[in-house]
Amino acid sequence: MSIDLSSLWCQVLKILSSELNNDMSFNTMLKPAKLVSLDQNIATVEVPNIFLKQVIEKRYINLLKDILRSILKQDISIFFKVGDDANFSGTGLESYSSQILDRYDSKSFSEEPISSLNQKYTFDTFVVGNSNRFAHAASLAVAQSPARAYNPFFIYGGVGLGKTHLMHAIGHYILSQKPNYKVVYISSERFTNELINSIKDDKNVEFRNKYRTIDVLLIDDIQFIAGKERTQEEFFHTFNALHEANKQLVISSDRPPKEIPTLEERLRSRFEWGLITDIQPPDFETRIAILLKKASMENLTVPNDVINFIATKIETNIRELEGALIRIVAYSSLTNCPIDINLAEHVLKDILPDQKPKKITISDILQEVGRHFSLKVDDFKAKKRTKDLAFARQVAMYLCSELTDLSLPKIGEEFGGRDHTTVIHARDKIAQDMAKDPQLSMLIDSLKKKLVQS
Numbered sequence: 001m002s003i004d005l006s007s008l009w010c011q012v013l014k015i016l017s018s019e020l021n022n023d024m025s026f027n028t029m030l031k032p033a034k035l036v037s038l039d040q041n042i043a044t045v046e047v048p049n050i051f052l053k054q055v056i057e058k059r060y061i062n063l064l065k066d067i068l069r070s071i072l073k074q075d076i077s078i079f080f081k082v083g084d085d086a087n088f089s090g091t092g093l094e095s096y097s098s099q100i101l102d103r104y105d106s107k108s109f110s111e112e113p114i115s116s117l118n119q120k121y122t123f124d125t126f127v128v129g130n131s132n133r134f135a136h137a138a139s140l141a142v143a144q145s146p147a148r149a150y151n152p153f154f155i156y157g158g159v160g161l162g163k164t165h166l167m168h169a170i171g172h173y174i175l176s177q178k179p180n181y182k183v184v185y186i187s188s189e190r191f192t193n194e195l196i197n198s199i200k201d202d203k204n205v206e207f208r209n210k211y212r213t214i215d216v217l218l219i220d221d222i223q224f225i226a227g228k229e230r231t232q233e234e235f236f237h238t239f240n241a242l243h244e245a246n247k248q249l250v251i252s253s254d255r256p257p258k259e260i261p262t263l264e265e266r267l268r269s270r271f272e273w274g275l276i277t278d279i280q281p282p283d284f285e286t287r288i289a290i291l292l293k294k295a296s297m298e299n300l301t302v303p304n305d306v307i308n309f310i311a312t313k314i315e316t317n318i319r320e321l322e323g324a325l326i327r328i329v330a331y332s333s334l335t336n337c338p339i340d341i342n343l344a345e346h347v348l349k350d351i352l353p354d355q356k357p358k359k360i361t362i363s364d365i366l367q368e369v370g371r372h373f374s375l376k377v378d379d380f381k382a383k384k385r386t387k388d389l390a391f392a393r394q395v396a397m398y399l400c401s402e403l404t405d406l407s408l409p410k411i412g413e414e415f416g417g418r419d420h421t422t423v424i425h426a427r428d429k430i431a432q433d434m435a436k437d438p439q440l441s442m443l444i445d446s447l448k449k450k451l452v453q454s
């Protein structure tokens with residue numbers, strides 16, 4: 001793509017500043033960011049420090065994606081990296097940038113092996129609790145006997161629960177015992193991009209050699225290759241080559257193999273050959289232990305009541321748990337205020353305004369969809385069946401099945417006593433059409449966003 005990055009970024013910032021209507025957050029959070037590369041459909045945005053990186057990732061990534069999509073007419077993934085530019089220094093937060101594992105350096109295809117293990121992700125720094133005890137024990141067994149204990153080893157669990165950490169820990173452990181081993185950690189997204197680049201650069205053979213001659217392959221977020229035929233095909237052969245050569249494969253995903261949609265059967269069954277283990281969200285005691293460990297690793301002094309407060313507020317994502325701790329410490333150092341509950345409340349209120357997801361009702365959905373299609377709520381319940389109305393009704397049924405926990409018969413009942421099979425048909429039809437029609441997909445996204453935010 002030959003695009004002038006700075007003029008593209010200027011355009012993005014212009015739209016952003018008018019969308020946000022909020023000069024403060026625009027000036028402090030987003031203005032210092034800059035677009036440093038756009039490779040295939042991956043944009044890399046550099047930000048001055050980890051604090052801004054976390055805030056922008058949490059709050060503005062969807063908006064930025066929408067804007068880039070509207071300008072470039074294609075879906076763009078965005079990765080943030082903390083810049084080492086001198087212009088960015090002086091914020092007092094640079095020390096935190098070392099925590100970033102820059103997994104997404106998406107240059108052209110390179111034959112160099114990747115050995116990007118994060119020094120901080122070891123078994124020593126991993127806090128074991130009920131939620132991850134089995135995953136930890138199995139990871140250790142794999143690390144102690146690569147390709148002999150469990151192969152492949154498949155770890156799954158929700159966002160930010162330690163899957164990547166355990167994979168890196170396996171890699172470090174194996175390298176400490178067998179320094180000559182070729183251990184490769186790669187995200188599935190990068191694997192896909194390298195494959196695309198190797199095709200583009202006519203380097204298929206080199207790509208194959210690179211991935212089929214290693215001793216341990218740690219591949220993260222495998223759900224990303226679902227639906228990507230060529231990547232699945234390539235990965236299938238990589239998997240076979242490594243497995244047949246008795247090399248260790250460790251795979252992570254946000255869900256178990258059988259729940260990954262559009263994953264080829266032959267891959268799914270291979271993922272189930274070895275051991276599958278899950279990681280659950282940590283309980284309160286484990287959250288406290290993780291915060292204490294993190295504070296001591298970073299030499300941070302944080303009072304116990306503040307640690308307790310963070311552990312109470314953030315229940316499901318360890319990345320957010322750590323992020324909250326860092327934000328509180330960063331805020332205190334930038335403002336020279338002591339770390340106490342008041343400051344923690346202030347910082348977390350700002351960053352995590354609403355911990356509890358809003359409960360969305362059928363009536364909310366009918367009103368929102370009705371507003372979009374200029375229909376009255378009663379129209380959805382009526383027997384009338386014009387083409388436009390039928391489509392709006394299907395959209396509303398789809399949203400009801402996605403955003404409420406009501407049963408399908410109950411949803412049908414709310415739409416003028418329709419049968420639950422009508423709801424199933426509407427739900428599946430919209431889901432299938434969304435996969436083919438980006439405009440419909442954008443419409444559903446924007447309706448969802450409005451419903452969640454209203």
Ligand SMILES: Nc1ncnc2c1ncn2[C@@H]1O[C@H](COP(=O)(O)OP(=O)(O)OP(=O)(O)O)[C@@H](O)[C@H]1O
Nearest residue numbers: 125126127158159160161162163164165290318319
């Ligand atoms: N048990 C743990 N002990 C200490 N730190 C942990 C633990 N679990 C997770 N973390 C930390 O939480 C952060 C997020 O973990 P990680 O990146 O491994 O999550 P993930 O499950 O791979 O998330 P994603 O699905 O987003 O890739 C990391 O900084 C990691 O070190």
